[in-house]
Amino acid sequence: MAEWMRRGFLAAIAAAVVAVAVWALLPKPVAIDAARVARGTFEEVVEEDGRTRVRNRYVVSSPLAGRLERITLRAGDRVEEEGVVAVIRPIASPLLDARTTHELTERLGAAEAKLEQARATLERARVAWEQSRVDHERASKLAAEGIVAANELDRARLGLRIAEKDLAAAQHAAHTAEHDVESARAALARVREGGDEPFAVTSPVAGRVFRVVEESASVVAAGTALLELADPQDLEVVVDVLTPDAVRIPPGAAVRIERWGGDRSLEGRVRLVEPSGYTKLSALGVEEQRTNVVIDLASPAAEWRTLGDGFRVDARIVVSRTEGGLKAPASALFREGEGWAAFVVEDGRAHKRAVASPRRNAREALIESGIAEGETVILYPTDAIADGVRVSAR
Numbered sequence: 001m002a003e004w005m006r007r008g009f010l011a012a013i014a015a016a017v018v019a020v021a022v023w024a025l026l027p028k029p030v031a032i033d034a035a036r037v038a039r040g041t042f043e044e045v046v047e048e049d050g051r052t053r054v055r056n057r058y059v060v061s062s063p064l065a066g067r068l069e070r071i072t073l074r075a076g077d078r079v080e081e082e083g084v085v086a087v088i089r090p091i092a093s094p095l096l097d098a099r100t101t102h103e104l105t106e107r108l109g110a111a112e113a114k115l116e117q118a119r120a121t122l123e124r125a126r127v128a129w130e131q132s133r134v135d136h137e138r139a140s141k142l143a144a145e146g147i148v149a150a151n152e153l154d155r156a157r158l159g160l161r162i163a164e165k166d167l168a169a170a171q172h173a174a175h176t177a178e179h180d181v182e183s184a185r186a187a188l189a190r191v192r193e194g195g196d197e198p199f200a201v202t203s204p205v206a207g208r209v210f211r212v213v214e215e216s217a218s219v220v221a222a223g224t225a226l227l228e229l230a231d232p233q234d235l236e237v238v239v240d241v242l243t244p245d246a247v248r249i250p251p252g253a254a255v256r257i258e259r260w261g262g263d264r265s266l267e268g269r270v271r272l273v274e275p276s277g278y279t280k281l282s283a284l285g286v287e288e289q290r291t292n293v294v295i296d297l298a299s300p301a302a303e304w305r306t307l308g309d310g311f312r313v314d315a316r317i318v319v320s321r322t323e324g325g326l327k328a329p330a331s332a333l334f335r336e337g338e339g340w341a342a343f344v345v346e347d348g349r350a351h352k353r354a355v356a357s358p359r360r361n362a363r364e365a366l367i368e369s370g371i372a373e374g375e376t377v378i379l380y381p382t383d384a385i386a387d388g389v390r391v392s393a394r
Helices: 002-025 094-144 150-193
Strands: 030-036 038-054 057-061 066-068 084-090 199-202 207-212 218-220 225-230 235-242 254-258 266-273 278-281 287-297 312-329 334-336 339-346 349-355 364-366 376-379 391-393
Touching: 038 364, 084 225, 094 150, 150 199, 150 266, 235 312, 254 287, 287 312, 312 376
Parallel strands: 030 391
Antiparallel strands: 030 376, 038 235, 038 312, 057 225, 066 084, 066 218, 084 199, 207 225, 235 287, 254 266, 254 312, 266 287, 278 287, 312 364, 334 339, 339 349, 339 376
16 A cells, blocks of 8 residues: 555656646747727827917018117017007108109008908908808707707807908908008108108007017118017917828817927817928928818917917827727737738737728727727737737736
8 A cells, every 4th residue: 555655656746747847848928018908989080290370470561761770679578559669760862752752652552452452351251250150050059959960060160160260360461451551651651741750660469579570770671571470379280291191181170289388288179271282301201292280279278378389289180089989009900911910818828810990090999890898909919929829918
């Protein structure tokens, strides 16, 4: 009996040694990063960097030739409407009186023609705004009664917002055109009267000084740019995107403005996708066809009051949105022929599956078939991952 037990004990030890040896010779599981596939809101986005810009910028020019006194204003200074921004002393020269009078007369005629054009544009913008307002009111009533879909109301609301922006821009253009006419008329009267009394150049709008072009006292010709004015709170965002992406961006698309310096992202809406493109060299020196997308900031102005003109931002433009879609990290998918594939973890082993993914963004992929909800996929699969390989999550 003791001999039998001794032999059994030795056999068990031998079997354990063999098992340990076999286990030691087996390949070790490949360490992986993994994530679980789940349902949620999927957004197909176009991500590009952009810049802010003031919607309406006004360049104050010298209405007549003369000696410009030193401009004391500096960038950032606030100016009031019709406030004096520069002073010019006319140059008395009998030999130039006739020529100067002729030039200023022509300048006044051009300003008056520009004013008529601005008034016509303003009238068209006012009619378009009135029509958009009526359409919005009609869509609101029909949506309340359940006759039209919510997207029709959103489209009407967007149309009204765009019409309001166009009307405000047309009003600004008409106002500045009126100021130019008055300035040209005053300059012509001063030259006809003669004398060397100083001529005050006034601001057409209330805002801030963005740039002083002529900082020092000097002799300037009529039409010389003196300084730039604008309202820093009247901002929009301009993002240049690839033309294949631009054709997928609908007017009114939601936008998130990120990495602008604030604690949280800002909301925006696409107002315009410019109809013409241009060629731009990428960082790798490749020629790309791009176009500009103009975005209105929808967040309260108090949230972005520190933004200024020409500031860099990152924009995430939402092209489409799917609620309750099956999502997987985009880093789990890789090309397999003409389609996509991914590695799914089952019983500690990697199994390759063909995946149908109609839409993707930089972070996530919308899964149509090939992976089920709750399954685990391998992120950033390397050459060490193959079908049937043992894996272990880090």
